[in-house]
Amino acid sequence: MHVRQYQAGDETALATIHNKAFQHLIHRLPEIYQLRNVGSEDVQDWLKQGSNMLWIIESTDQIIGYAQIRIEVEHGKRDVSVLQFMPAQKWDLAQTNIAILPEYQKRGIGTLLVEEILEKYRGTAELASAHTFSDNIAGERFFSSLGFTMHDAFYYPPFSDKYPIANSSIYETLEFEHLTAPRNLNPNVTIRRATVDDAAVVAEIHEQNVWWCDECNSLEWSIRFIKGKYGHTVFVAEIDAEVAGSIDYYRDGRIGISGVLPEYKRRGIGSTMFYKIMKVMKKAGFKSAFVDSGLTQSEAIGMYAEFGFTIQRRQNAWIKKLM
Numbered sequence: 514m515h516v517r518q519y520q521a522g523d524e525t526a527l528a529t530i531h532n533k534a535f536q537h538l539i540h541r542l543p544e545i546y547q548l549r550n551v552g553s554e555d556v557q558d559w560l561k562q563g564s565n566m567l568w569i570i571e572s573t574d575q576i577i578g579y580a581q582i583r584i585e586v587e588h589g590k591r592d593v594s595v596l597q598f599m600p601a602q603k604w605d606l607a608q609t610n611i612a613i614l615p616e617y618q619k620r621g622i623g624t625l626l627v628e629e630i631l632e633k634y635r636g637t638a639e640l641a642s643a644h645t646f647s648d649n650i651a652g653e654r655f656f657s658s659l660g661f662t663m664h665d666a667f668y669y670p671p672f673s674d675k676y677p678i679a680n681s682s683i684y685e686t687l688e689f690e691h692l693t694a695p696r697n698l699n700p701n702v703t704i705r706r707a708t709v710d711d712a713a714v715v716a717e718i719h720e721q722n723v724w725w726c727d728e729c730n731s732l733e734w735s736i737r738f739i740k741g742k743y744g745h746t747v748f749v750a751e752i753d754a755e756v757a758g759s760i761d762y763y764r765d766g767r768i769g770i771s772g773v774l775p776e777y778k779r780r781g782i783g784s785t786m787f788y789k790i791m792k793v794m795k796k797a798g799f800k801s802a803f804v805d806s807g808l809t810q811s812e813a814i815g816m817y818a819e820f821g822f823t824i825q826r827r828q829n830a831w832i833k834k835l836m
């Protein structure tokens with residue numbers, strides 16, 4: 514067995530391995546996870562995002578497996594370099610994109626591939642990370658056997674004492690036939706579609722709440738977001754004619770809660786805007802809503818429970834220290 518970097522011309526073999534190895538999940542997971550059979554153009558797309566790289570394991574006559582990675586430098590107290598075993602797309606409802614041809618699985622080949630990759634980046638990256646769905650027993654056991662440990666939230670002091678460098682997330686849904694008003698509905702809160710005039714306050718709301726997304730704090734990003742350039746329909750929540758929060762839905766039914774400004778918290782504004790956007794979605798023909806939240810977002814997770822959302826699965830974060 515030989516481990517090497519991807520070369521042009523490998524795409525068809527990699528697409529075949531992906532489709533065979535993930536076949537059971539492609540059939541089982543709802544569309545929102547966007548896991549589907551891919552072709553060689555998709556493999557080229559995986560590589561287009563930033564510093565993505567594919568490592569390949571092959572025998573003398575064929576490619577047997579691959580792993581997608583990238584080196585991400587996280588800017589905290591100091592820069593921390595992380596070897597990320599990446600999902601195929603920079604798409605958060607996903608697992609690490611590693612696959613071995615089914616007829617070669619459970620023969621130590623995945624282990625060999627990951628160990629060689631870890632060895633190549635030892636000295637460059639301080640941590641390695643991976644993501645698995647909690648119901649992917651093989652994937653979970655695999656990373657565990659490689660010495661990765663699973664964390665709800667992984668704090669790394671050289672990076673930050675306040676923010677985790679990686680965290681697990683939960684995915685939850687609510688069928689709209691079960692939608693009821695929250696106990697703490699605030700009758701003074703209204704929602705309306707955001708306009709570009711709201712871009713500054715929406716950027717501020719992101720800065721206060723969505724700390725892990727640097728780009729979301731900029732005015733330019735907010736303008737594109739509000740204009741729907743990323744596929745979102747964006748609303749602001751107002752109280753006494755002042756914008757206090759922002760919320761959106763994505764075209765696939767996923768709700769994004771940008772948040773409520775700190776001075777407006779604990780007044781039922783978050784629950785009320787959440788309820789109101791679900792009513793708008795229901796009217797627009799959606800049958801259910803989907804939310805994903807990092808486990809550090811305890812306020813949001815408590816709110817989903819109040820509305821009767823049910824947990825579908827977790828996306829677990831796995832970490833291995835390399836230094």
Ligand SMILES: CC(C)(COP(=O)(O)OP(=O)(O)OC[C@H]1O[C@@H](n2cnc3c(N)ncnc32)[C@H](O)[C@@H]1OP(=O)(O)O)[C@@H](O)C(=O)NCCC(=O)NCCS
Binds near residue numbers: 535655
């Ligand atoms: C996960 C995957 C990459 C593992 O590759 P592999 O070459 O089969 O793994 P290895 O033979 O090196 O196994 C190492 C350990 O992983 C665990 N493991 C691997 N396959 C497993 C399975 N089907 N069920 C339970 N545990 C499994 C075991 O702990 C195993 O150690 P053991 O054989 O001593 O018990 C491979 O099964 C695969 O391609 N799966 C489909 C795609 C996928 O789910 N990718 C992972 C997304 S996170």
